[in-house]
Amino acid sequence: MQAVGIIVEYNPFHNGHLHHVKEAKRTTNSDVAVAVMSGHFLQRGEPALVDKWHRTKMALASGVDVVIELPYIFSTAQATGFASGAVQLLEAMQCTTLAFGSEQGTIEPFLNTYHLIENNRARYNEIIKENIQLGKSYPQALFIAYEQLKQLSPNAYIDLGKPNNILGFHYVEAIKQLNCSMQPATVQRIIAGYHDAIDTNHEIASATGIRQALFSGQSLQEVTKYLPSASMEQLQIWQKEHQNFASWESFWPLMKYAILRHTPQQLKQYADVSEGLENSLIKYAASSSNYMDFMNALKSKRYTWTRLQRMLLHIYTGITKEQLHAFSSPSYIRILGMTTKGQQYISSIKKSVTLPLISRVAAITDPILSIDIRATQMYQLGIQQFSNKKIDEDYKTPPIRL
Amino acid sequence: MQAVGIIVEYNPFHNGHLHHVKEAKRTTNSDVAVAVMSGHFLQRGEPALVDKWHRTKMALASGVDVVIELPYIFSTAQATGFASGAVQLLEAMQCTTLAFGSEQGTIEPFLNTYHLIENNRARYNEIIKENIQLGKSYPQALFIAYEQLKQLSPNAYIDLGKPNNILGFHYVEAIKQLNCSMQPATVQRIIAGYHDAIDTNHEIASATGIRQALFSGQSLQEVTKYLPSASMEQLQIWQKEHQNFASWESFWPLMKYAILRHTPQQLKQYADVSEGLENSLIKYAASSSNYMDFMNALKSKRYTWTRLQRMLLHIYTGITKEQLHAFSSPSYIRILGMTTKGQQYISSIKKSVTLPLISRVAAITDPILSIDIRATQMYQLGIQQFSNKKIDEDYKTPPIRL
Numbered sequence: 001m002q003a004v005g006i007i008v009e010y011n012p013f014h015n016g017h018l019h020h021v022k023e024a025k026r027t028t029n030s031d032v033a034v035a036v037m038s039g040h041f042l043q044r045g046e047p048a049l050v051d052k053w054h055r056t057k058m059a060l061a062s063g064v065d066v067v068i069e070l071p072y073i074f075s076t077a078q079a080t081g082f083a084s085g086a087v088q089l090l091e092a093m094q095c096t097t098l099a100f101g102s103e104q105g106t107i108e109p110f111l112n113t114y115h116l117i118e119n120n121r122a123r124y125n126e127i128i129k130e131n132i133q134l135g136k137s138y139p140q141a142l143f144i145a146y147e148q149l150k151q152l153s154p155n156a157y158i159d160l161g162k163p164n165n166i167l168g169f170h171y172v173e174a175i176k177q178l179n180c181s182m183q184p185a186t187v188q189r190i191i192a193g194y195h196d197a198i199d200t201n202h203e204i205a206s207a208t209g210i211r212q213a214l215f216s217g218q219s220l221q222e223v224t225k226y227l228p229s230a231s232m233e234q235l236q237i238w239q240k241e242h243q244n245f246a247s248w249e250s251f252w253p254l255m256k257y258a259i260l261r262h263t264p265q266q267l268k269q270y271a272d273v274s275e276g277l278e279n280s281l282i283k284y285a286a287s288s289s290n291y292m293d294f295m296n297a298l299k300s301k302r303y304t305w306t307r308l309q310r311m312l313l314h315i316y317t318g319i320t321k322e323q324l325h326a327f328s329s330p331s332y333i334r335i336l337g338m339t340t341k342g343q344q345y346i347s348s349i350k351k352s353v354t355l356p357l358i359s360r361v362a363a364i365t366d367p368i369l370s371i372d373i374r375a376t377q378m379y380q381l382g383i384q385q386f387s388n389k390k391i392d393e394d395y396k397t398p399p400i401r402l
Numbered sequence: 403m404q405a406v407g408i409i410v411e412y413n414p415f416h417n418g419h420l421h422h423v424k425e426a427k428r429t430t431n432s433d434v435a436v437a438v439m440s441g442h443f444l445q446r447g448e449p450a451l452v453d454k455w456h457r458t459k460m461a462l463a464s465g466v467d468v469v470i471e472l473p474y475i476f477s478t479a480q481a482t483g484f485a486s487g488a489v490q491l492l493e494a495m496q497c498t499t500l501a502f503g504s505e506q507g508t509i510e511p512f513l514n515t516y517h518l519i520e521n522n523r524a525r526y527n528e529i530i531k532e533n534i535q536l537g538k539s540y541p542q543a544l545f546i547a548y549e550q551l552k553q554l555s556p557n558a559y560i561d562l563g564k565p566n567n568i569l570g571f572h573y574v575e576a577i578k579q580l581n582c583s584m585q586p587a588t589v590q591r592i593i594a595g596y597h598d599a600i601d602t603n604h605e606i607a608s609a610t611g612i613r614q615a616l617f618s619g620q621s622l623q624e625v626t627k628y629l630p631s632a633s634m635e636q637l638q639i640w641q642k643e644h645q646n647f648a649s650w651e652s653f654w655p656l657m658k659y660a661i662l663r664h665t666p667q668q669l670k671q672y673a674d675v676s677e678g679l680e681n682s683l684i685k686y687a688a689s690s691s692n693y694m695d696f697m698n699a700l701k702s703k704r705y706t707w708t709r710l711q712r713m714l715l716h717i718y719t720g721i722t723k724e725q726l727h728a729f730s731s732p733s734y735i736r737i738l739g740m741t742t743k744g745q746q747y748i749s750s751i752k753k754s755v756t757l758p759l760i761s762r763v764a765a766i767t768d769p770i771l772s773i774d775i776r777a778t779q780m781y782q783l784g785i786q787q788f789s790n791k792k793i794d795e796d797y798k799t800p801p802i803r804l
Contacts, residue, residue, distance in 0.1 A: 254655075254659050256783065257659070257660075257780070258663065260783065261660065261776075286779060317663065370665075374663075377688060378659070378662065381658060381659045381662065385655070
């Protein structure tokens with residue numbers, strides 16, 4: 001059996017994701033799609049709308065055959081670490097191809113970009129460093145450096161101004177640098193960009209747009225046309241159970257408490273807390289009565305929204321710099337769910353798989369896994385700020401089978 | 403003008419406290435009573451029913467002339483530290499006498515007990531140590547050691563089985579060891595013991611009994627006869643504002659979050675977290691859905707309820723061992739409120755007072771005070787778990803004048 005790997009958050013699973021899975025399988029002639037999915041906290045430093053179990057069900061109902069969990073230490077890392085963790089897991093799952101969505105639709109510009117940067121790494125890093133010293137944000141500095149390198153030779157390169165291309169680039173980079181046997185491929189994205197608001201004339205909307213619609217108080221019905229029916233169903237089940245979707249706004253009393261419980265000095269131990277921000281964190285947490293006010297007070301030119309959110313996330317979950325950076329490779333494969341076909345695929349690779357396959361958390365102890373278990377607890381406690389119902393626990397939940 | 407000092411928590415101020423203030427002033431011929439009162443967290447390791455501003459108003463309306471705050475690092479310490487901080491503040495306030503309540507009503511047995519222990523300190527400590535090694539709790543070991551010393555000479559001694567006498571003993575001890583010019587005196591307590599449940603035939607009930615009645619769902623009316631009208635009024639104002647009274651039960655979602663946010667190793671940094679308890683804390687916090695379940699799971703013969711609560715309090719407020727033990731003396735006098743007469747007294751001592759008198763927190767920065775400000779924030783966030791209304795902030799609240 002042949003497997004295509006995909007790297008996903010599914011927050012929530014929408015028609016664009018459906019297209020991606022189908023095309024990934026079709027264009028690579030794969031029997032199954034293996035998705036490595038972020039757990040409860042995502043790369044933008046946010047809690048997922050609904051828990052990983054509901055999101056796994058969405059995926060399995062819409063063409064994904066196996067869902068494995070991208071551990072917290074990778075799912076909340078910057079692009080390089082995120083890509084490296086995900087790629088290593090898909091390689092361990094013996095996927096033949098990694099297929100990611102892009103505006104381009106062909107893989108060559110990604111490979112060209114990779115080689116351009118790799119062959120001029122010193123110059124590239126130097127330009128980035130210069131621009132950060134000039135007060136640019138990291139993504140800005142990266143973009144400027146890239147524009148300069150492109151002048152060196154007249155190939156087709158990717159546009160690194162688009163978030164999906166940045167991720168795609170890091171996937172290719174990880175595959176190359178880790179010497180994976182898995183090959184990169186790209187699926188042409190259709191219509192909605194990463195951050196685009198809902199456009200009611202099309203049936204594809206970005207996950208960001210769908211979340212905005214949900215949080216602006218629109219009913220689930222308003223987003224129906226952008227979601228496969230299985231996603232709609234899971235969102236409805238969640239909403240019936242918990243009334244609200246997870247967000248920093250709804251977790252805010254706990255985040256405020258977490259911040260104010262520390263001295264500035266103590267705050268510096270947490271991952272991504274930059275020198276100098278610790279005093280502002282305490283000052284603005286004390287004076288803000290909701291998350292938006294707090295973020296608007298904290299926001300400066302120096303740091304992107306995502307950068308700040310990731311820092312706040314690690315304070316929220318209590319993950320220190322030391323913990324986040326202690327591991328660069330996954331130590332297990334956590335199966336969140338599988339279809340019958342997915343199960344056949346797992347059986348077919350079981351003997352040759354290089355990392356332990358975990359279906360029950362209680363069976364092993366592992367420092368990376370223990371962070372994931374804590375993340376689930378922290379997510380659960382956030383949910384409890386607005387809901388009396390509990391989500392499924394890591395210890396007790398076997399893989400979902402569909 | 404002559405002042406008598408008293409050491410109080412007023413949680414809440416009841417008829418027994420009224421008797422104590424009146425008798426303290428009468429028996430010592432004092433013009434004013436200066437109360438050093440714990441802020442938002444108390445010696446039993448609990449949050450106060452209502453905030454310090456409401457409790458200050460209760461006190462000023464019922465015979466207390468000046469209320470100063472006992473800082474968190476003393477108010478939540480074991481008896482020795484609690485007594486030492488309070489005595490130093492009353493001495494700094496130039497009180498002539500410290501009058502505390504006791505079953506005895508005369509000071510001689512306290513002095514006898516002090517000298518007995520002081521003259522046999524080595525033997526005393528040795529017996530305590532032996533008994534702790536045998537698995538006794540600290541209060542049990544202390545009691546056994548004392549019973550043995552009493553055999554040495556046939557004086558009148560106090561009964562150290564009674565909580566009020568233990569505190570009284572530590573007040574006398576602090577006065578002696580700090581070479582205070584302030585003299586100890588005791589006021590005969592009437593009827594209710596420290597922990598006694600409400601006895602509806604009398605108008606004196608212990609604060610513990612009153613709190614039990616309030617938390618068992620009885621209405622405020624049920625405790626009316628045990629409270630001066632000003633206390634009743636403040637409790638009613640609070641209840642109208644916040645519906646509920648503060649307790650660990652109502653703060654539980656935050657406490658659970660604070661515990662689970664840490665690794666066992668990290669939990670050990672907090673004050674009073676004993677070696678070996680860190681794993682139980684995480685295990686039982688994860689499995690308990692309320693504070694009572696949690697405490698019952700955690701409770702063992704080795705640790706008293708108060709000891710465990712104090713540890714949980716420091717985890718809740720994020721106070722480390724290092725922070726709690728960095729200071730043994732108050733560095734300022736924080737005035738929470740005063741009557742007109744109290745203000746006259748303060749004017750009369752103003753020039754000779756040995757510690758800075760603070761009426762506005764914003765005016766100074768001090769590490770002990772910054773812990774109190776954080777404690778108020780942590781109390782406020784606990785209140786917000788059940789109330790949308792905010793309590794007064796330390797930065798903005800001037801002393802209450804009555």
